[in-house]
Amino acid sequence: MGIVSPGFTGRRRGGTELPPGQYLTRDFPVLSAGPTPHVLPEHWEFTVTSETGEVYRWDWAALMALPAEEITKDIHCVTRWSKLETTWKGVSLDTLLADVETGADYVMAHSYGGYTTNVPMDDLLDGQSWIAYEYDGEPLDPEHGGPARLLVPHLYFWKSAKWVRGLVLSDTEDLGFWETAGYHEYGDPWKEQRYAGD
Amino acid sequence: MWQVATVTGVRRETETARTIELEVPDWPGHVAGQHLDVRLTAPDGYRASRSYSIASAWTASHSSTIELTVEQVPRGEVSPYLVDVLNVGDPLEIRGPVGGWFVWKPEQDGPVQLIGGGSGVVPLRAMLRAHASAGSTTPFRLLYSVRRPESVIYVSDLKELASSDDVDVRLVYTRDAPAGEPRVGRIDADVISEHAFKPGDGATTYVCGPTPFVETVADLLVAAGHDPARVRTERFGPTGGP
Amino acid sequence: MSETNYLDGNAAAGSLSELFAVDLTSAIAQCNGCGRTSVFAEAHVFVDAPGMVARCPGCDSVLLRVVTRPNDTYLDLRGLTYLRVPNS
Numbered sequence: 001m002g003i004v005s006p007g008f009t010g011r012r013r014g015g016t017e018l019p020p021g022q023y024l025t026r027d028f029p030v031l032s033a034g035p036t037p038h039v040l041p042e043h044w045e046f047t048v049t050s051e052t053g054e055v056y057r058w059d060w061a062a063l064m065a066l067p068a069e070e071i072t073k074d075i076h077c078v079t080r081w082s083k084l085e086t087t088w089k090g091v092s093l094d095t096l097l098a099d100v101e102t103g104a105d106y107v108m109a110h111s112y113g114g115y116t117t118n119v120p121m122d123d124l125l126d127g128q129s130w131i132a133y134e135y136d137g138e139p140l141d142p143e144h145g146g147p148a149r150l151l152v153p154h155l156y157f158w159k160s161a162k163w164v165r166g167l168v169l170s171d172t173e174d175l176g177f178w179e180t181a182g183y184h185e186y187g188d189p190w191k192e193q194r195y196a197g198d
Numbered sequence: 199m200w201q202v203a204t205v206t207g208v209r210r211e212t213e214t215a216r217t218i219e220l221e222v223p224d225w226p227g228h229v230a231g232q233h234l235d236v237r238l239t240a241p242d243g244y245r246a247s248r249s250y251s252i253a254s255a256w257t258a259s260h261s262s263t264i265e266l267t268v269e270q271v272p273r274g275e276v277s278p279y280l281v282d283v284l285n286v287g288d289p290l291e292i293r294g295p296v297g298g299w300f301v302w303k304p305e306q307d308g309p310v311q312l313i314g315g316g317s318g319v320v321p322l323r324a325m326l327r328a329h330a331s332a333g334s335t336t337p338f339r340l341l342y343s344v345r346r347p348e349s350v351i352y353v354s355d356l357k358e359l360a361s362s363d364d365v366d367v368r369l370v371y372t373r374d375a376p377a378g379e380p381r382v383g384r385i386d387a388d389v390i391s392e393h394a395f396k397p398g399d400g401a402t403t404y405v406c407g408p409t410p411f412v413e414t415v416a417d418l419l420v421a422a423g424h425d426p427a428r429v430r431t432e433r434f435g436p437t438g439g440p
Numbered sequence: 441m442s443e444t445n446y447l448d449g450n451a452a453a454g455s456l457s458e459l460f461a462v463d464l465t466s467a468i469a470q471c472n473g474c475g476r477t478s479v480f481a482e483a484h485v486f487v488d489a490p491g492m493v494a495r496c497p498g499c500d501s502v503l504l505r506v507v508t509r510p511n512d513t514y515l516d517l518r519g520l521t522y523l524r525v526p527n528s
Contacts, residue, residue, distance in 0.1 A: 003202055003291055005238040007283045010246055010275065027273070032445050033489040035500055078490050080244075114502075143445075158490055178490050182507040182514035195509045199458060235454035249451055296453035299461035300482035409444040431482065433448045 019189035022082040029081055030143045033177065037163045041051040041147045042056060046131065047166040048097065051104045058096070063131065063148070066091045071130055072151035075160070076189040089153055090132030093124045104169035109150050112163040117184065119152060119159055119177035121169070128154060131164065156187035156194070199235060205288045206263070214270040215317060216281045217253060220290060221263060227256045228264070230328035230402070231301035231432075234294025236266075237410065238276055240397040248276045249434075251320040252295060255327035267351060269317035288424040300404065300432040304332035308400040312340040313385070313415050315407025316349070322406060323352050326359050341393055343385050343411065344372040368393045380385070385406040390418050402430065408415045409433040445488070449481040452494055455506050462478060462525050470521040473501030480523070 010023075018024065043059040048056040058066075071088040107119050123129065132151040133140050140146030145162025152159045158178050179185050184193040192198060207219035230252075237247040254265035270281040284290065302310060302325040310329075312322040319342050321335065329338055340359075344350050350369065360367035370389060375382045395401035405415045412433045419429050451464045455462045465481040476498040483494040483503055492509035496519070505516040517523075 002200065002239055004241050005279070005290070006285075006288050008238045008279050010238070010240040010244040021232050026250050029488075030445070031489050033486050033491075033493045034495060034502075035484075036445065056524075181491055181505050181516055182509055183490060184514075197387070233450070233453070247454075249454060293454050293457070296457045297450050297465050297481075298453075299466040299479055300450055397463070409446060412448075413444065431448060432450045433446070434451075435444070435447060 003015065016085070018082050019076050020192045021194075022080055022189065024078055024193050025081040025083055028083060028086075028144065029077070029079075031077065031079065031158075031164075032143070033115065034113050036142050038142055039112050039147055039163060039165075044147050044166065046096075046148070047167065048100050049168045050100060050102045051169050052101075054101065056100055060147070063091060065135070066095055069130065070152065071132070071153075073151075075153050075157050078156040078158055078183065078187070078194050082189075086153075087132035087136055088130065088132040089137075090130035090148070090151060091097070092127060093129045094127065096131065097125065100169075102169050104171055106170045106173045107162055108168045108170065108174055109159075109161040110166045110168065111161045112165050115161060115163070115177050117150075117159050117161050118174055118179055119155070120173075120186070123152060123155065124167075154188075155191050156184075158183065159187055200291050200293045202289045203264075203283055203292050205286050205290060208284070208286060211229070211267060212349055213351075214281065215267060215351050217265050217351075218384050219263060219265050219266045220278060220285065220292070222292065223262060224265060225262045226295070227261060228252055228295035228407075229298075229301040229303055230255050230324040232295040232297045232324075233321065234264075234266075234292050234296060236276065236280070237291045237293070238279060239291070246275050251324070251432075253320045253323050255324055255331050257331055267283075267317065267320045267323075267411060268347050279399075283314070300430050302328060302402075302404065304328065304334045304336070306336075306402070308402055309337040309395055310339070311395045311401045311403040312338065313343075313394070313403065313405045313407075314340070315343045315385075315411035315415070316345075317351065318405075318407030318411065318432070318434065319351060320406075322404060323355065324366065325404065328364070330359060330362065337364055337366075337395075339368070339393065339395060341368050341370060341389065343370045343372060346377045347371070365418075366393075385415055385418070387418055387422065390422055394419075397425070400428075402428050404430050404432075406432040407434070409435050446484040446495070447488050448485055449479070449483040449494060451485045451487055452480075452483075452492060452504075452506070455492055455508065455513075459506075459513065462528070464523060464525070466526070467503055468524040469503060470524075471496035471499060471503060472519050472521045474499035475521070 129152040133148040150161040152162040203220040203222040209217040233251045253267040371399040482489040494504040507514040
């Protein structure tokens with residue numbers, strides 16, 4: 001169906017180091033499904049709600065007081081761009097969840113502005129995810145999710161919720177904003193799990 | 199509902215904008231102000247699509263011909279192809295016409311105020327062409343905000359249209375004005391009160407441009423007492439990632 | 441700081457034309473979040489995302505989402521109380 005547009009190549013496709021169907025970008029595209037929340041660090045709060053309803057809270061000072069890590073990872077957006085060796089600073093979810101009593105298998109990330117995305121607990125632990133508040137040596141810009149975003153770089157980037165304000169832990173899997181509209185519930189870029197059923 | 203059009207002509211409007219004439223075999227006709235989607239496909243199947251306003255009025259004598267005017271978006275993906283790569287004779291996949299809100303029909307009541315920012319003038323030009331080809335005597339006014347004289351698209355067209363008694367064309371320069379034009383600056387409350395129809399004139403106002411332009415102008419109109427229900431807006435912007 | 445990272449309902453006309461026989465951009469839409477009614481063309485539409493999201497110009501609630509997949513399309517209208525379309 002359709003035609004090939006003579007002379008159109010689109011954005012340059014990547015090499016073998018990229019997941020299937022991805023192309024390389026040097027920019028940092030801004031994708032938004034809504035207005036950009038402007039949350040000042042002094043008004044920022046992050047909560048973890050366990051499956052029993054217990055709520056754990058961190059304000060900005062508490063987050064800053066936790067040991068931070070420098071992170072260098074490739075990121076892959078489901079809209080087909082990938083960016084290599086992005087550098088971040090943030091607090092590992094291993095650190096934040098260390099004292100949370102839970103046996104939950106599923107997590108829903110919630111953001112300022114109402115965005116949600118679901119991630120299995122196993123994908124947040126063991127050095128796989130962070131609450132990131134610096135990008136490329138600078139405080140994280142609001143358009144990229146600042147003051148702080150979830151960073152889960154081994155999954156498609158819609159899982160790395162911008163403007164994150166909390167995690168809700170659960171024994172059952174619920175679906176988030178894009179996952180309820182046809183996107184894959186897990187989103188592994190190397191298996192090209194873009195859409196539900198892939 | 200995608201169909202294949204053929205490029206039958208191209209015309210440079212400015213350094214960064216080009217008008218593309220298309221022949222569309224099954225074109226159903228369109229109303230001034232409507233737009234269409236363009237879809238490009240690379241040899242490996244990669245696709246990108248964007249919306250563009252139709253720049254021409256539909257006429258029965260050229261029923262399968264339409265024009266698009268495309269302004270190149272810096273680092274864009276689709277617009278550089280349309281402005282610099284696409285040639286006469288090439289196929290182009292389109293879907294449309296679409297949109298039934300930001301349109302003007304000759305049988306519509308009341309004067310018409312058009313306010314365009316940059317390439318936001320494109321659907322307004324289609325309305326002006328429709329006005330001319332219908333022989334309408336409805337009073338039309340165009341306020342067209344451009345950076346500098348070289349950024350004006352449809353220069354000769356606008357001169358011709360402005361010679362009609364029913365059409366008033368006013369250009370507003372935001373960076374550099376031509377000799378003899380003292381004012382440089384954006385459209386503000388003074389420009390609106392001086393050059394636009396008054397709230398009591400019963401005009402319908404069409405505002406098209408980049409989102410910040412449209413928000414500013416729509417706010418100015420409402421602040422000047424215009425009925426929001428008679429202000430129709432269409433926003434565009436660089437979209438689709440890097 | 442004003443937000444200008446959106447377009448408007450006109451930008452959704454092409455995608456919606458694949459799904460509906462009538463033009464929805466000139467329909468009157470009621471937001472299920474705040475009850476505001478407006479022409480769908482005036483909705484704030486975000487296209488730089490994995491799918492298209494239309495939001496209420498009054499309260500920013502999601503009115504409609506469209507995700508176009510290779511072989512089918514997801515349409516979520518949960519945020520709309522109603523769409524009022526003129527009879528042809």
